[in-house]
Amino acid sequence: MSVTKSKKSLHKRHDDLAQANKQLEILSGGIFADGELPTFAKKIKETNQFPLRPKKLEILQINVGYMCNQVCEHCHVDAGPDRKEIMTWETMEQCLEVIKNTGAHTLDLTGGAPEMNPHFRRFVEEASKAGIKDFIVRSNLTIIRANKKYYDLPDFFKKHNVHVVSSMPHWTRGKTDKQRGEGVFDLSIKALQELNERGYGMPDSDLRLDLVYNPNGAYLPSDQAGMEKDFKKALMEDFGIQFHNLFAITNLPIARFLDYLIASENYEDYMYQLVDAYNPAAVANVMCTNTISISWDGWLYDCDFNQMLDLKVNSKVKHISDYNEDLLNDRDIIISQHCYGCTAGAGSSCQGTVA
Amino acid sequence: MANNYYDPADLRKFGKITEWSEELGTKFFDYYGKVFEEGALTAREKALIALAVAHTEQCPYCIDAYTKDNLQRGVTKKQMMEAIHVGAAIKSGATLVHGTMMMNKVNKLEM
Ligand code: SF4
Ligand code: SF4
Numbered sequence: 001m002s003v004t005k006s007k008k009s010l011h012k013r014h015d016d017l018a019q020a021n022k023q024l025e026i027l028s029g030g031i032f033a034d035g036e037l038p039t040f041a042k043k044i045k046e047t048n049q050f051p052l053r054p055k056k057l058e059i060l061q062i063n064v065g066y067m068c069n070q071v072c073e074h075c076h077v078d079a080g081p082d083r084k085e086i087m088t089w090e091t092m093e094q095c096l097e098v099i100k101n102t103g104a105h106t107l108d109l110t111g112g113a114p115e116m117n118p119h120f121r122r123f124v125e126e127a128s129k130a131g132i133k134d135f136i137v138r139s140n141l142t143i144i145r146a147n148k149k150y151y152d153l154p155d156f157f158k159k160h161n162v163h164v165v166s167s168m169p170h171w172t173r174g175k176t177d178k179q180r181g182e183g184v185f186d187l188s189i190k191a192l193q194e195l196n197e198r199g200y201g202m203p204d205s206d207l208r209l210d211l212v213y214n215p216n217g218a219y220l221p222s223d224q225a226g227m228e229k230d231f232k233k234a235l236m237e238d239f240g241i242q243f244h245n246l247f248a249i250t251n252l253p254i255a256r257f258l259d260y261l262i263a264s265e266n267y268e269d270y271m272y273q274l275v276d277a278y279n280p281a282a283v284a285n286v287m288c289t290n291t292i293s294i295s296w297d298g299w300l301y302d303c304d305f306n307q308m309l310d311l312k313v314n315s316k317v318k319h320i321s322d323y324n325e326d327l328l329n330d331r332d333i334i335i336s337q338h339c340y341g342c343t344a345g346a347g348s349s350c351q352g353t354v355a
Numbered sequence: 356m357a358n359n360y361y362d363p364a365d366l367r368k369f370g371k372i373t374e375w376s377e378e379l380g381t382k383f384f385d386y387y388g389k390v391f392e393e394g395a396l397t398a399r400e401k402a403l404i405a406l407a408v409a410h411t412e413q414c415p416y417c418i419d420a421y422t423k424d425n426l427q428r429g430v431t432k433k434q435m436m437e438a439i440h441v442g443a444a445i446k447s448g449a450t451l452v453h454g455t456m457m458m459n460k461v462n463k464l465e466m
Contacts, residue, residue, distance in 0.1 A: 222427040
């Protein structure tokens with residue numbers, strides 16, 4: 001069902017769903033309150049996986065701000081040009097201290113469009129000195145072509161050996177533009193070609209280029225491997241583009257995607273799909289078990305989704321200024337019904353399938 | 356009893372048919388699951404065949420389920436519509452080819 005699209009974030013529109021507590025109310029109400037569907041807590045209790053606890057910390061994910069050049073319909077961040085939440089240099093310095101001392105092997109910068117943070121480059125330069133094994137930047141591709149000042153990003157990424165992970169909803173123009181906005185497909189193709197030219201995504205290259213696929217509506221992704229084959233074939237044949245891996249990621253019922261589900265009357269059916277596809281084997285590897293998510297203002301969360309729902313970590317250490325990895329790792333993870341999005345089918349995390 | 360013969364919510368109850376005849380129901384779902392596994396045909400090819408047959412059978416539940424299944428597999432609208440045309444072509448061809456029966460009969464009966 002098509003719903004009216006807006007070029008403004010829910011925040012800018014002062015929509016009720018911009019508030020985390022409203023979203024949490026919806027996720028705990030209705031079909032979950034009247035017992036038609038089991039809550040996530042109840043479900044993971046069946047296999048004695050409650051409370052959910054972290055394993056070894058592997059990934060530090062830092063959200064450097066909610067500003068973005070795009071306003072994708074499915075965005076769980078509710079990002080857009082009108083979002084002003086941007087990480088300050090002061091907070092970045094606190095993050096750098098943590099990065100220098102962390103046991104995590106992966107640093108994952110996200111947003112919004114992280115490149116729009118005015119301190120982005122300085123931060124990448126400093127962070128790349130810390131000797132982190134895998135340094136990911138989640139780039140939406142169009143930012144690279146959005147403005148002249150970003151044209152050199154592929155060279156900048158290469159210089160700092162950044163691992164680029166980019167969203168590409170489909171290999172067809174129509175599906176891509178429908179989800180992410182008019183013209184996004186062509187700009188993304190151009191950006192991918194630029195990255196390929198620098199060696200990104202080439203078969204034997206160390207310059208990693210992975211793509212993220214989110215379904216373009218109220219259905220789940222299936223068959224990550226099959227989808228990767230299709231993407232590779234189509235992008236190669238049509239545009240000569242190469243990349244390494246495709247991650248198929250389930251859309252979680254949060255922020256704009258939740259808004260879309262409700263407006264298109266797909267919410268209940270989608271939650272049924274998620275619960276039906278629940279895979280207990282995926283629980284052990286959900287993202288929050290090896291990740292800490294840091295918000296633009298330095299608060300700590302179990303994952304980027306909990307960040308958007310303002311569910312801060314259940315620990316004495318709640319802010320980057322008090323960061324203590326051992327204390328932090330000894331915590332129960334906060335869950336709600338959106339978590340079903342991480343355990344559907346083969347599971348889903350920012351690294352794609354988990355089971 | 357609902358007011359409609361078909362209710363989308365009934366699709367979710369499909370699994371429950373096993374409750375009233377466990378052995379047969381279980382055998383059916385085992386068979387069904389096996390059929391759609393990756394084999395000499397890919398799971399995706401099977402999903403497209405299922406979509407075409409869902410239309411020739413005009414089963415709303417199957418159309419609902421296999422449209423979603425195809426979307427999940429990244430099948431495009433164009434591919435789905437082409438599959439349905441295959442079903443429609445066979446369906447109309449099957450109707451029309453029986454015209455030869457009619458012709459045979461007419462030829463036999465007419466002087
Ligand atoms: S999904 Fe990504 S690119 Fe799209 S609005 Fe959200 S942060 Fe920006
Ligand atoms: S939504 Fe976050 S907290 Fe919930 S299972 Fe997924 S990663 Fe863990």
